[in-house]
Amino acid sequence: MKHFITLLLLLVTFAAVAQTTPETTDVQQATMERFAAVQTIQSNFTQEKHLSLLTAPVISKGTFAFTKTPSRLRWENTEPFQNGFLLLENETFRLEKGLKKPIKHAMASQVATQMKMWLTFDLAALSKAHTLDFFDGGVRLTPKKENGIFTEITVWFSKQNPQALEKIRLNETNGDYTLLTFTNTKINEPISEENF
Amino acid sequence: MNFSAITTQFVSWWKRLKQSKGLLGAGLVFITALCCVTFWAFVQPQDSLHILIPGSVREQMELFEKSPFNQKVFVVVTSQKDTDLLAHAHMVQNYLTQQGLIRPGFNPAPDFALTLLHALPFRFLPTDREPVLEKITQEAVAASTQENYERITSLEGVLLRPLIQADPFHLLEIMTRKLAAFNPQTNLDYRDGFLTTGKGNTLVGLYDLARPARFNNAQRFSEAIKQLNAQLPEGMEVFYLGGLRYTAENVSLIQHDLRYVSLLGIICLILVFCLLLRSAHALFIYALPLLILPVAALGTYAVFGNISGITLGFGSVVAGLSVDYGIYLFFAIVHGNLPATLAAQKLRRHIGCTFLTSSLCFVALFLSSVEVFRQIAVFALLGLTAALLIALFILPLYWENLSTKKRTLSAATEASLLQSPILAGLLSAVIIAFGIWGFYHTRLSSDLETMNASSPLLQKQKSVLDDVFTEAETKNAFIFVKGRTIEEALENNERISLSLPVPLATAEMIPSEKGRESRLKQWKDFWSRERIEDAQELLQQSAVRVGFSPKAFDPFFEWLDNPESQSLFDFTKIYNPVIALEDGSFAVVNFVPNTPQVQEIATDANVVYVTAPELKNGLMQSMKKETLRIALLAFLFNLVAVTVVFNSFRKALLAFIPVGLAICFTFGCFALFKVEVNLFALVFLPLLMGLGIDYGIFQLEKSETAVMQLYPPVALVAAGLSTLAGFGVLIVAKHPVLHMMGLASCVGVGSAMLVSLLILPPILERTK
Numbered sequence: 001m002k003h004f005i006t007l008l009l010l011l012v013t014f015a016a017v018a019q020t021t022p023e024t025t026d027v028q029q030a031t032m033e034r035f036a037a038v039q040t041i042q043s044n045f046t047q048e049k050h051l052s053l054l055t056a057p058v059i060s061k062g063t064f065a066f067t068k069t070p071s072r073l074r075w076e077n078t079e080p081f082q083n084g085f086l087l088l089e090n091e092t093f094r095l096e097k098g099l100k101k102p103i104k105h106a107m108a109s110q111v112a113t114q115m116k117m118w119l120t121f122d123l124a125a126l127s128k129a130h131t132l133d134f135f136d137g138g139v140r141l142t143p144k145k146e147n148g149i150f151t152e153i154t155v156w157f158s159k160q161n162p163q164a165l166e167k168i169r170l171n172e173t174n175g176d177y178t179l180l181t182f183t184n185t186k187i188n189e190p191i192s193e194e195n196f
Numbered sequence: 197m198n199f200s201a202i203t204t205q206f207v208s209w210w211k212r213l214k215q216s217k218g219l220l221g222a223g224l225v226f227i228t229a230l231c232c233v234t235f236w237a238f239v240q241p242q243d244s245l246h247i248l249i250p251g252s253v254r255e256q257m258e259l260f261e262k263s264p265f266n267q268k269v270f271v272v273v274t275s276q277k278d279t280d281l282l283a284h285a286h287m288v289q290n291y292l293t294q295q296g297l298i299r300p301g302f303n304p305a306p307d308f309a310l311t312l313l314h315a316l317p318f319r320f321l322p323t324d325r326e327p328v329l330e331k332i333t334q335e336a337v338a339a340s341t342q343e344n345y346e347r348i349t350s351l352e353g354v355l356l357r358p359l360i361q362a363d364p365f366h367l368l369e370i371m372t373r374k375l376a377a378f379n380p381q382t383n384l385d386y387r388d389g390f391l392t393t394g395k396g397n398t399l400v401g402l403y404d405l406a407r408p409a410r411f412n413n414a415q416r417f418s419e420a421i422k423q424l425n426a427q428l429p430e431g432m433e434v435f436y437l438g439g440l441r442y443t444a445e446n447v448s449l450i451q452h453d454l455r456y457v458s459l460l461g462i463i464c465l466i467l468v469f470c471l472l473l474r475s476a477h478a479l480f481i482y483a484l485p486l487l488i489l490p491v492a493a494l495g496t497y498a499v500f501g502n503i504s505g506i507t508l509g510f511g512s513v514v515a516g517l518s519v520d521y522g523i524y525l526f527f528a529i530v531h532g533n534l535p536a537t538l539a540a541q542k543l544r545r546h547i548g549c550t551f552l553t554s555s556l557c558f559v560a561l562f563l564s565s566v567e568v569f570r571q572i573a574v575f576a577l578l579g580l581t582a583a584l585l586i587a588l589f590i591l592p593l594y595w596e597n598l599s600t601k602k603r604t605l606s607a608a609t610e611a612s613l614l615q616s617p618i619l620a621g622l623l624s625a626v627i628i629a630f631g632i633w634g635f636y637h638t639r640l641s642s643d644l645e646t647m648n649a650s651s652p653l654l655q656k657q658k659s660v661l662d663d664v665f666t667e668a669e670t671k672n673a674f675i676f677v678k679g680r681t682i683e684e685a686l687e688n689n690e691r692i693s694l695s696l697p698v699p700l701a702t703a704e705m706i707p708s709e710k711g712r713e714s715r716l717k718q719w720k721d722f723w724s725r726e727r728i729e730d731a732q733e734l735l736q737q738s739a740v741r742v743g744f745s746p747k748a749f750d751p752f753f754e755w756l757d758n759p760e761s762q763s764l765f766d767f768t769k770i771y772n773p774v775i776a777l778e779d780g781s782f783a784v785v786n787f788v789p790n791t792p793q794v795q796e797i798a799t800d801a802n803v804v805y806v807t808a809p810e811l812k813n814g815l816m817q818s819m820k821k822e823t824l825r826i827a828l829l830a831f832l833f834n835l836v837a838v839t840v841v842f843n844s845f846r847k848a849l850l851a852f853i854p855v856g857l858a859i860c861f862t863f864g865c866f867a868l869f870k871v872e873v874n875l876f877a878l879v880f881l882p883l884l885m886g887l888g889i890d891y892g893i894f895q896l897e898k899s900e901t902a903v904m905q906l907y908p909p910v911a912l913v914a915a916g917l918s919t920l921a922g923f924g925v926l927i928v929a930k931h932p933v934l935h936m937m938g939l940a941s942c943v944g945v946g947s948a949m950l951v952s953l954l955i956l957p958p959i960l961e962r963t964k
Contacts, residue, residue: 049349053361053748055740058349071280081346089280115351149355170354178354 231490251565377701414444464921481522485515492579518583527911557886631860637867855888858948891952916949
C-alpha cells in the first residue's frame with residue numbers, strides 16, 4: 001500500500017518552523033517556569049472586537065477551559081452567538097450551539113492550534129516567532145517577521161494570581177484590535193470532564 | 197588476407213604460444229587483470245526496475261513505480277497511549293528536516309485559503325456555474341453574510357478577516373471541493389499535514405527524500421529514526437517505510453549473508469578439494485572462474501551498455517558450471533592414464549555437449565522479454581565459452597605431468613552404485629509419484645513481498661501502515677495519461693477528465709496553458725457587469741443589516757474586476773502529478789475510484805489504468821508464463837541438441853532422466869516440508885535443467901565409450917559438490933531470494949547428481 005497515497009491535502013506537509021534559540025532573560029525564564037507549572041485553567045472571558053469592517057464594536061462573552069495533560073482546550077462563546085472550538089489531543093472540533101463538529105481542514109486546525117498557544121500563554125512556543133518585551137505586569141510580543149495579521153500582542157498578568165492572565169490585546173496591521181479580558185480565573189483546579 | 201591464411205597464421209601463433217606456458221599464463225592473467233581494471237574503472241552496475249519486469253507489464257510497472265507518491269518515504273508515528281501524538285509527529289518532521297534527510301514540505305501560510313480562492317478563475321469550469329449561482333441567491337447571501345459576521349466576531353476571526361473580506365459568498369468551497377477530489381476513497385483523515393485513521397493513534401507523514409535512496413542514506417535515515425525513538429515518550433514509536441527502508445533491510449541482509457555464505461562456500465570448496473581432488477594441479481580448476489568472470493562481465497556490458505548487480509551476482513552459477521569442465525578433464529586424466537592433451541581430445545564431445553546444453557538453456561533465457569534474464573544469458577554464454585576454450589586448450593598444457601594414480605575414494609564411490617535396473621526403475625516411479633504429489637501441494641507465493649528481505653520488526657511495522665492504507669489500495673486505481681510534452685499530457689488529461697463521471701482532480705487543479713486561458717475566459721463571461729452589480733446589491737443589503745460596514749467586501753469586487761492581479765500559485769509545488777518517462781514523453785498520474793465504469797472509459801480512451809492488486813497479479817502471472825516458456829524452450833532445444841549429438845532420440849530422453857527426477861524430487865520436497873516457493877525457485881528451473889542434463893550426458897558418454905575410466909563417478913561427485921559449495925551454500929542465507937536459490941540448488945542439483953550416480957547407470961546398462 002506504500003505505493004498508494006495520492007492525496008493532495010496530505011501532501012500538505014508542513015515545513016519545520018525555524019528553531020532559533022532566543023536569549024532567555026531571568027524575567028522570561030521565571031515567567032516561563034511560572035506558566036509551565038499551570039496544569040489546568042478555567043475562566044470566563046469577555047471579547048471586544050474593534051474592527052473597521054464592522055459598523056460598531058462587538059462584545060462577546062464565554063467560557064474557557066484547559067488541561068495540560070491530556071492536552072485539551074475548550075473556547076466557547078455563549079453570547080451573542082453560541083460557538084467556539086475544542087481541541088482534544090490530536091483532534092479539532094468546531095462548536096456550534098453546543099454541538100461538536102470535527103474539523104479536518106488543516107488550515108482551520110492550524111488556526112485553532114495557534115489560538116491554544118496564546119490562550120495558554122505558551123511562552124516557549126511564542127518566543128520562537130516573537131520578540132518579547134516584559135513590562136511591569138505584562139509582556140509585549142512583536143512578530144519577528146511581518147505576518148500580515150498582527151503588529152503586536154500585549155499580555156497582562158493577573159494581579160491576584162501571577163499564573164493567570166488578565167487581558168490579551170491583539171493589534172492588527174490595519175489598526176483593528178481585539179481585547180480579551182479574563183475573569184473568575186481558576187488555575188490548577190480540577191475540571192469536570194463534561195467540559196470536553 | 198583470406199580466411200585460410202588467417203587460420204594458418206593463428207595455428208602457427210598458437211603452436212608457438214603453447215611452447216611457452218609461462219607466457220601463456222601471464223597473458224591470461226594480463227587479460228583478466230585488464231578486464232578487471234577496465235570494468236571497475238568504467239562500469240557502474242545499475243539496477244533499475246525496468247530490467248526486471250516482463251515486457252507485458254513493463255509499461256504499467258514503470259508508470260506505477262515512477263508515480264510521485266511512490267518516491268516518498270512514509271514516516272509513521274504511532275502511540276498506544278493517549279499522548280500528544282501530533283506534537284511529536286511535528287517534532288519528528290522537524291528533526292528529519294534539520295538532519296537533511298527529508299525535504300521540507302509545502303508550508304501553507306495563513307493566507308493559503310486566500311491563495312486557493314484566487315486560483316478559482318483559472319480553474320472555473322462550466323460545471324461550476326451552477327454552484328456559484330446558488331451562492332448568490334438572496335437566501336444564500338443572507339446566510340453567508342450572517343455566518344461571516346459570526347466568524348469575524350469569533351476569536352479566530354482575527355486570522356480569518358482577509359479571507360472573509362475577499363470571499364463574502366464562500367466561493368472557496370468550490371476550490372476546496374476540487375482540492376478534496378484528490379482524496380481517494382479511504383477511511384483516512386488529514387490532520388495538520390499527516391494522514392491518520394479514525395482510531396487516531398497513528399499519524400503518517402509522506403515526505404520527499406532529500407538525498408537519493410541509496411544504502412548509505414538509508415543507513416543515516418535508520419540511525420535518525422533510532423535516535424528519535426529514544427526521545428519519544430514510552431508507548432510511542434516512530435518508524436519509516438518505503439523503498440528506502442527496503443533498500444536498508446535488503447542490502448544489510450545481503451551483506452550479512454554474503455559474509456557467511458562466502459566463508460561457508462570456501463570451507464566447502466576446501467573440503468571438496470581435500471577429499472576428492474588433492475592435487476596442486478587441481479587448483480587451476482578453481483582459478484578458472486577468476487579468469488572468465490571479468491571477461492564475461494565486460495562483454496555483457498559491451499552488449500547492453502549497462503550491467504545489473506543481479507547479473508554480476510549470477511557469476512557464482514556460471515562459475516559453478518565452468519568449474520565442471522575442468523573437473524571432468526582432471527579426473528579423465530587422473531583415472532584414464534592418458535596424457536592431458538589426449539584426454540582433452542577424447543573428452544571434446546562430452547565437454548562440448550555439456551557446453552551446448554548449458555548454452556542452449558541460456559539461449560532460451562536470452563529469448564525472454566526480461567532484460568536481466570537476457571543479460572544473464574549473455575554473461576553465461578560468454579563465460580562458458582571462455583571456460584570451454586580454457587578447459588580444452590589451455591588447462592591440458594599445464595596438466596601434462598599430472599599424476600595418473602587412481603584414488604581409493606573414487607573406487608569406493610563406484611562400488612556403492614545401484615546395480616539393479618528394477619530397483620532403479622522402482623525408485624524412479626516413487627520419485628515421479630512424489631513429484632506429482634508435490635506439484636499439486638506446493639504452495640507458490642504470489643506475493644512480491646516474499647522476495648524482499650523483511651525482518652519480523654519490518655513486517656509488524658508494515659502491518660500498522662497496511663491498517664491505514666489497505667482501503668486506499670483496494671478502492672482506488674491509477675490512471676496515467678500520456679503526452680509527448682507536459683502541455684500535451686495535461687491537455688489529454690483534461691480531455692479524459694471530461695468523459696469521466698467524476699472529473700480528475702489533476703485536470704481541475706493543474707490545467708494546461710490552454711485550459712487556464714479558456715477557464716479564465718469562462719469566469720469573466722460569467723461575472724458580467726450586470727451579475728456583479730446584482731451580487732453587490734444583494735450583499736450590501738445583507739451586510740448592512742448584520743453590522744458590516746458598507747465597504748467591508750470591496751476586496752472581493754476589486755478582484756472580480758481584475759482576477760489576473762493576484763499572483764498565481766503553482767499547485768505543482770504541493771503536488772506534481774506529471775512524471776517524465778524513459779522514452780522522453782510525459783504522463784499525468786491520477787488517483788481515481790476503482791470502478792468498472794471508470795475502467796471502461798479509461799480503457800476506451802487508450803490510457804493506462806492500473807490497480808495495485810491487479811498489477812501484482814499481472815506481474816506474477818507474466819513471470820510465471822515467462823519462466824515456463826523459458827523452461828519449455830530450454831527443454832526443447834536440449835532435446836534436439838542431445839538427439840543430434842547422440843544421433844538417438846531414445847538416448848536424449850535417457851539423458852533427461854536426472855533432470856526430470858530432480859524436478860520431481862524438488863517439488864515433492866517443497867510440498868513435504870511446506871516450503872512457500874517464491875518466484876526465484878521458478879527462475880531456477882531452467883538452470884537446474886542445464887545442470888541435470890550435464891550429469892545425464894556424463895553417464896551417457898560413459899556408457900558409450902570404450903575407455904570408461906575417463907568418466908569416473910568421482911568426477912560427477914566433485915562437479916556436483918563444487919556447484920553445491922559455490923551455489924548451494926546460499927541455503928544458509930537469510931535473504932528470501934538467496935535462500936530460495938540455495939534451497940532449490942541444494943535439493944535440485946543434489947538430487948540430479950544422486951539420480952545420475954545411482955539410478956541412471958543401471959537403466960543405461962539395461963537399455964544398451
